[in-house]
Structure formats: structure tokens, C-alpha cells
Amino acid sequence: MSGRAEAGGSFAFTAENLKTAKALVAKYPEGRQQSAVMPLLDLAQRQLGWTSPAVIEYVADFLDLPAIRVWEVASFYTMYYREPVGEYRLHVCTTTPCWLRGSDEVVRVCKEKTGLDFGETDAEGRFSLFEVECLGACVNAPILQVNDDYYEDLDAARTAALLDILAEGRPPPAGTLAERLNSAPEGGKTTLLEAELPC
Ligand code: FES
Structure with a gap:
């Protein structure tokens, strides 16, 4: 923007x-x-x-x-900002699947690192923080949406590292921050292991 x-x-x-x-x-x-x-x-x-x-x-x-x-x-709709916002809009999902997977920690780290409460923007215009409902990516919960990108499988350490990188103006590639491919299990596939399935 x-x-x-x-x-x-x-x-x-x-x-x-x-x-x-x-x-x-x-x-x-x-x-x-x-x-x-x-x-x-x-x-x-x-x-x-x-x-x-x-x-x-x-x-x-x-x-x-x-x-x-x-x-x-x-x-x-929370995607429309009715006040000026920062360069990085942090939308933390706190709906049940994300909450069960640790969104409280994501919220805590976002608030501590930015000094913001929900609905606030910092004086430099760098970060804005929002609480949002389900972002439709529960399979990789908990989710933090930053502008148009989803960062997934977050915990406190990953959230802190992500915010540090954003503060340097270097948004990393979007997607899961865990050791897995997209939504595949961590550590690799557990089913459909045969190389070729008959058509
Ligand atoms: S509950 Fe967070 S993405 Fe669905």
C-alpha cells in the first residue's frame, strides 16, 4: 500500500x-x-x-x-482499515483452532515486540496490530497474516524472529515456518508412500 x-x-x-x-x-x-x-x-x-x-x-x-x-x-470486514495503518499490518487469528494451537503466545509476542494493543498503529507507521477471526488456514494454525501474506505454524520464538525481520524491512517468504512442505506432516509423508499408484 x-x-x-x-x-x-x-x-x-x-x-x-x-x-x-x-x-x-x-x-x-x-x-x-x-x-x-x-x-x-x-x-x-x-x-x-x-x-x-x-x-x-x-x-x-x-x-x-x-x-x-x-x-x-x-x-x-476487518480487511478494510477505517484509519491510517502502518507498513506491516499484523492480523493475529485467535479463533478456536488457532487458540488451541497457541495463538495466545503469538498475541503476547506481537504486543510485547511492537508495544501495541489491538487496533493500534505505532508512531513510526511501521506496525499495526489487529485481532481477527478465522483466516481459513486452520490446518497450519496458528496463523499471523501480515499484509497479504500468511505466516503459519507459529510459536513464540518464530513470531519474535518474524517480527525482527519485518522490523528490518525484509519480509521473509510466506507460508509455514515449520520444517514441512505446505500442510504435509512434519518429518515427511506418512501415507501414500508407494512411488506410483495405478491409474
Ligand atoms: S482458526 Fe485461525 S485460521 Fe482458522
Whole structure:
């Protein structure tokens, strides 16, 4: 995302994003263009850095919707930031599967290392911290989403190391931080061990 912006400013898509927005709206059937509200909010947020009141008004005008309909969407989903946020947005999942797998420790380390509570952004604009519901990656719980990337199989030490690397501006490759491939068992496969299965 590009930089932070002051509240209350005006908003308009760049020429390139205007083209993208029109292409997004065109994907919906005639009369259903209003369903493009979520991708348009996402596009606007990626341009401005957050979903400001001006963004909401602009998207509402773009789709010929009452502004309240866009506010409802923007205020429901945690992926829309209604205040300026930092360079790295830390979204800690604390829903049951992540909690059972140790998300309390992920939360503790995130709070200790950044000095932030949920919903806060540091003065340097480096980190913002959020608590979120299930991110749909429970198989590799617990999960910390950083911007668009998922970091998986976390514990206290892995979380601390990840935050140190982010603080240096060097985000590591996304995915599991355990010794396994994707969601395969640690230590290698335990089933389907035959080299070739008959078709
Ligand atoms: S509960 Fe955390 S990803 Fe599903």
C-alpha cells in the first residue's frame, strides 16, 4: 500500500485504477453492478492505504449506492482499515483452532515486540496490530497474516524472529515456518508412500 493519508481528504481513482474499477464492475451481470462494492473498496484501499470516509463516498457514487450500504460493508470486514495503518499490518487469528494451537503466545509476542494493543498503529507507521477471526488456514494454525501474506505454524520464538525481520524491512517468504512442505506432516509423508499408484 502506498503511504498514509490524512482523514477528510478527497479521493478519486488514478487513471489506471479507474480502468481496473470499470473492468471489475463489468464482470457482474447487468443490474448487479452494486455487488462490486468489495473489490472496489479493496482497490481504493490499496491506492490510498486505508478506507477513508472519502473512499466510501467515492465508491458509493461510483456504484450509485447510498453511502450507508458501503459503510455497512467497510465496517463489517476487518480487511478494510477505517484509519491510517502502518507498513506491516499484523492480523493475529485467535479463533478456536488457532487458540488451541497457541495463538495466545503469538498475541503476547506481537504486543510485547511492537508495544501495541489491538487496533493500534505505532508512531513510526511501521506496525499495526489487529485481532481477527478465522483466516481459513486452520490446518497450519496458528496463523499471523501480515499484509497479504500468511505466516503459519507459529510459536513464540518464530513470531519474535518474524517480527525482527519485518522490523528490518525484509519480509521473509510466506507460508509455514515449520520444517514441512505446505500442510504435509512434519518429518515427511506418512501415507501414500508407494512411488506410483495405478491409474
Ligand atoms: S482458526 Fe485461525 S485460521 Fe482458522
